[in-house]
Amino acid sequence: MPKFHGFLEDTYYFSEVGLDSVEEMALGFIEIRYVVRELLKRGVAIDRFAPRIAILVNCRMDFFEEIAKIRATRRLFARMMREEFGAQDPRSLSAAITCHTSGLSLTSQQPVNNIVRGTVQALALAIAGVQAIEISAFDEAYRTPSPESHLIALRTQQIVDLESNVAKVADPLGGSYFVEALTGDLEKRIWDMVLSIEAKGDPAELSDKGWFRSLFDKAAERYAAQIREGKLPKVGLNVHQVPPEEDTMLRDVAERKMDPCWGRIEQVQEMKRKRDQGRLAAVLSDLYRAAKAEGENLMWPMIGATEAGATMGEVGGILRMAYGSRYDPVGGTEPPVSL
Amino acid sequence: MSGVRVLIAILGMDQHELGAIAVARLLRDAGMEVIYAGRFNLPGMIVNSAVEEDVDVVGLSCHSWEYMYYVPELLNLLEERQLRIPVMVGGSVVTPGDTQLLLSKGVAAVFGPAATAGEIVQTIRDAARAREGV
Numbered sequence: 001m002p003k004f005h006g007f008l009e010d011t012y013y014f015s016e017v018g019l020d021s022v023e024e025m026a027l028g029f030i031e032i033r034y035v036v037r038e039l040l041k042r043g044v045a046i047d048r049f050a051p052r053i054a055i056l057v058n059c060r061m062d063f064f065e066e067i068a069k070i071r072a073t074r075r076l077f078a079r080m081m082r083e084e085f086g087a088q089d090p091r092s093l094s095a096a097i098t099c100h101t102s103g104l105s106l107t108s109q110q111p112v113n114n115i116v117r118g119t120v121q122a123l124a125l126a127i128a129g130v131q132a133i134e135i136s137a138f139d140e141a142y143r144t145p146s147p148e149s150h151l152i153a154l155r156t157q158q159i160v161d162l163e164s165n166v167a168k169v170a171d172p173l174g175g176s177y178f179v180e181a182l183t184g185d186l187e188k189r190i191w192d193m194v195l196s197i198e199a200k201g202d203p204a205e206l207s208d209k210g211w212f213r214s215l216f217d218k219a220a221e222r223y224a225a226q227i228r229e230g231k232l233p234k235v236g237l238n239v240h241q242v243p244p245e246e247d248t249m250l251r252d253v254a255e256r257k258m259d260p261c262w263g264r265i266e267q268v269q270e271m272k273r274k275r276d277q278g279r280l281a282a283v284l285s286d287l288y289r290a291a292k293a294e295g296e297n298l299m300w301p302m303i304g305a306t307e308a309g310a311t312m313g314e315v316g317g318i319l320r321m322a323y324g325s326r327y328d329p330v331g332g333t334e335p336p337v338s339l
Numbered sequence: 340m341s342g343v344r345v346l347i348a349i350l351g352m353d354q355h356e357l358g359a360i361a362v363a364r365l366l367r368d369a370g371m372e373v374i375y376a377g378r379f380n381l382p383g384m385i386v387n388s389a390v391e392e393d394v395d396v397v398g399l400s401c402h403s404w405e406y407m408y409y410v411p412e413l414l415n416l417l418e419e420r421q422l423r424i425p426v427m428v429g430g431s432v433v434t435p436g437d438t439q440l441l442l443s444k445g446v447a448a449v450f451g452p453a454a455t456a457g458e459i460v461q462t463i464r465d466a467a468r469a470r471e472g473v
Contacts, residue, residue, distance in 0.1 A: 016357075018357075047379070108431045108452035108453075109453070141452070142432055142452065143432050143434060144403065144404045144430050144432065217360075220360065221364075244453060254434045255434050255435075255436045255437075329379040330352065330379045330381055331379075332381055333382060
């Protein structure tokens with residue numbers, strides 16, 4: 001699978017608690033460096049896997065800061081790979097960056113404004129030269145997104161790409177006094193934070209001690225206070241509000257319900273009834289044993305399990321059990337075989 | 340009155356935890372005792388925790404679609420066990436239409452994105468006080 005990204009560093013989901021862009025990328029680099037060091041310890045050469053590392057970043061509303069963050073990330077990634085990990089393949093130095101626009105930046109109030117927010121964010125990302133974009137659906141602040149809002153998100157990207165032409169040039173803000181200064185500033189602050197966290201000790205131990213959790217808690221409180229006190233303006237929410245009874249535009253889509261994919265559920269149940277139970281038991285036991293053993297490669301037993309008809313949920317459940325938690329976190333299902 | 344006890348929980352596979360944590364903090368700061376059940380709860384688990392912890396109010400944080408399936412199931416379980424514990428639902432995804440439906444099924448209060456801290460605290464206090472009077 002030459003185009004498969006075996007490792008996607010996802011800074012989006014944890015930064016959505018309200019981290020700023022420096023914290024977001026510092027934690028992202030902490031994770032990337034941790035995985036890289038683990039792979040190097042196992043004897044995998046850096047140029048064999050570095051080209052397939054991708055980064056999924058967040059995009060908030062501060063236009064130039066988000067652009068500078070992505071530019072700083074590219075610089076830091078290249079320098080780290082070359083100088084610290086000894087990468088030589090040019091592909092190891094170029095970070096593949098994809099992005100989701102921040103759901104946290106959207107408002108339930110006057111939801112049509114979220115389409116405007118998505119446009120500003122898509123423009124920033126196109127100018128920053130990311131490899132892929134997903135714009136959050138305008139109605140996700142107040143419902144499970146509708147098909148209509150998904151289409152508008154896609155159309156926004158197409159308009160930015162095909163009509164504005166901003167994506168036709170690489171790094172159009174390169175050389176801008178403001179963006180260059182901001183990039184340099186973020187680059188320094190991100191790296192200072194990476195080094196200061198690593199100086200505290202092994203990130204896995206810091207995580208067990210709840211150090212990251214407390215960082216997230218503080219960020220969430222900080223963000224909530226900024227919104228509450230109006231320090232971070234949110235049009236329609238803490239400034240330029242309208243009364244709820246006038247806030248009706250594009251709200252009707254919210255009442256339309258989407259059913260679960262019942263047909264798909266039946267297909268999976270049918271598949272489960274028909275598969276070879278003996279073979280399934282054998283491969284899942286194999287996976288369980290491999291996961292319990294220290295340092296075994298889980299890739300082969302996982303491939304074996306899926307080839308015997310195990311679902312992703314079942315594979316995940318067996319791994320959870322092996323690592324000492326429940327097969328099903330919700331407690332709604334039991335393992336398909338006894339181990 | 341003091342010592343209002345509130346269970347805060349998130350249903351099913353809904354991963355969004357920020358709102359639940361924010362509300363839990365808010366209630367704690369208002370002097371209530373919060374039992375935080377976190378994510379991945381089915382209605383049966385919530386009813387058991389509510390009984391074990393002897394709570395006055397169950398607060399559900401909803402940021403996914405599952406609430407229309409699980410909340411009625413939770414209300415039925417409470418009814419079956421003759422537990423008169425008010426259930427409140429909070430979350431920006433609860434639509435006006437669903438709000439009416441949930442209230443008609445017996446949910447005590449629904450808090451949308453415009454709910455204020457004061458409104459949430461007062462509604463819970465009132466519900467707990469009304470229950471004490473029962």
